[in-house]
Amino acid sequence: DVKVTQSSRYLVKRTGEKVFLECVQDMDHENMFWYRQDPGLGLRLIYFSYDVKMKEKGDIPEGYSVSREKKERFSLILESASTNQTSMYLCASSLFPSGVFNEQFFGPGTRLTVL
């Protein structure tokens, strides 16, 4: 079974703190993704990566950065957390090139609260 794990299920941070969210997948997938999920907005792509040290901006990259030093690990960084970054963060991975399927496998999510 594909497994995508995220470092924390729940996280509480203060405004201005630097926050690291870690994601690890064990299926040797090339693609990795970070989304945030907010009620009524569905999932919005923050960043994705299709190879080690490669990254591409998604739809809402402002206030975030990412790091992919190893194939299995993709980190999301909030340089200076703000209250509007309170959200559920979901990591996903998929094969690339993935043909027509592009199925993504998701981690359980990290619910981040910024006070």
Next chain:
Amino acid sequence: GDSVTQMEGPVTLSEEAFLTINCTYTATGYPSLFWYVQYPGEGLQLLLKATKADDKGSNKGFEATYRKETTSFHLEKGSVQVSDSAVYFCALSDHAYNQGGKLIFGQGTELSVKP
């Protein structure tokens, strides 16, 4: 750009009722289409998929048919159970090489099934 629109929730049904969740899409090419499900407190799981027009995806009693002429991928189940209570996301996949297999999600539809 490509987009996905789902019917708004929440949807509340009694056990054994018929379920339809509408999903329509806009896309410039020929995307693959997906339904993902998110059970309370969990990440997203792939429920079913279809890769070309007239394909029918099915899983766990759920079905959806890829209708190119109406650009739709409606989710149906003949008899829902309490355990089907979850949030359902319709998504499409961009196949372009440099898009890295990105998924575009609808806003999600919450389903609540009462005994």
